[in-house]
Amino acid sequence: MKIVIFFWLLMVCYLSFLYSPPAAGFIGESSRIVFFHVPIAWVTVLSFLVAMIQAIRFLKTKDPIYDLKSAVACRQGFLFAILATVTGSVFARVMWQSFWNWDPRETSITILLFIYAAYLILRASIEDPQRRAVLSSVYATFSLVPALFLIFIVPRIYFSLHPDTLINVQGKIQMYGRILFTFLFSLGGFTALYFWMYTLECRIEQMIYRKEGHYE
Amino acid sequence: MSLTLQAENLCHRFGKISLFSDLSFALGKGDVLVIAGPNGSGKSTLIRILSGFLNPTMGKVSITEDGKTFGPRHCFHVIGMCTPEMRLYEELTGWENLDFFARLRGIKDAPDRLKQALSFAGLEQARHRRVKVYSSGMKQRLKLLLAFFHAPPILYLDEPSSNLDEDGIKLVSEIIQSQHEQGITVIATNDSSEYEYGNKKISLAP
């Protein structure tokens, strides 16, 4: 499985740098970042949803395995959130000559980053596994509301420097041909990468849990 | 119309230390269970498990009435509990503490009834002083009163006679006597003179 993903992502690199042309309206080659930045941002959101679903399942069933999975998803989501912020910042520097602008979308990803960080800090501050599991699951579920607001509502309402999203205001897809193909290819690749990382870490954590009786 | 409290195959481990295993019993109205054992043997833990504040590593606690079974967490309102960890609101007076819990429990708080209850516990004189200035014996008596005054079907007492003088111990005895007639009592103690209260006994080894 990991061989497939490795080559897939290698293809993504080839496609994004050599196969697809640079897009109009962007400075130089900088549009290529969309093949990386957007899938990473998408994975960040996906990871958050996974974490939240596992948290809800834990609250319903009290099975610690779900809390374990929720924690894994949050740790990985945190990593991807950092990557998304950094790639976005690099792009902003090239495009508008400034690393940070508090554009609504930039704000959203930062707050998502804070939610992840807060969750991890909360987990670190509770010793008792049962209590830790319950409280962090509640927090993950609770943070759904601001996350939804930030991801969907805020960018729509407030003016944004951000290039139009894929599904833009007119509801049409504005990419075409090679660019679209590369983009979707990359999206698939990163999603697969995420699921592979996620299931792998879950399996490792479960093995540790079975052996030692506790998990982080 | 009466409650039964059932414990099935209760086991509890604290890390690698096993506190007790395979504990099963059923209690009905009139039963007084004494949990005996030295310090650290798990008496307080067992009380916490029975009352629903802690989940056992294995096993189940259930409360049944009229054929319907509930987990202990759904039955907080039928429980009265007095443990050493519990504390009162120290910035409020004895009267205000009692009044607060009485109102929460839907007991009509006729001032006479409250005064009566407080004098039953020997706290009539101090009822309008803040709990902060109570002696430890007075606090213990107030805690016992708060556990008992709403006539709970199940009463949990963890080391009820601690900090108490002769009069206080008499109060404990009266409470247990009264509770014995109307419901279930569970007492955790390492004071051997209290063992005689019970008609059932569990001894926990360290």
Next chain:
Amino acid sequence: MNMEIKKSPLHHEIYVVFIKDVKSELRTKVAANAILLFALTTLFLVSYVIGPYRIAPADQPYILSAWLWIIFFFSAMSGLSRVFVKEEETNTSIALQLAARPEAVFLGKFLFNLVLMLGIALIITPLYVILMEFPIGSVYNFCLIIFLGLVGMTTGVTIIGAIVAKASMKGTLFPILSFPIIIPLLLAVIEGTSMTSRSVSFGQTMQATSVIIAFTGAMFVLSLLLFDKVWLE
């Protein structure tokens, strides 16, 4: 005696919890003092260092609104968790868990936090407006937005206070957990407040107001659903 033990109606339990917290607070005054002191200190600092004259008139609405809500937010952080933290630290929560329904505990303490914040706002807001010469176009809208914003803020952070009470490092953890949750509300409310510095009709503040109300509603419902899991842990 049976399982259908006569319980208090919910609204009565809420009221009893609320009154008890008010009584406790009036006797110790810890939370109110903390919040008020923080708010006044920050207010005077801002007023002294920045003052009304260092900000260009065009920027005034936004900057002054932002500062006001920063003061409110951090004041809330210095006092609104006390209502739960105190119960945990003094071990009075056990008896309360037995005697009161979780919904009643949440709503009673939420009301307490709300009254506390509104009380502080009554003192701080006029002082702020005077010291910073905040140009208010529409007083009615201004007060309404502040009220709605404070309700929203209290709704968001009350359950966080309950979570924090059960963890360690409660003091520092409270702002860390609250900030990401409250941010969308703060953005909307600062926007709304800045709009009221011009004379706008209520309809024009509608966008910000609807975000605030939607957010508050969602937080409130979710808090009610999740609270018992936190409280009984």
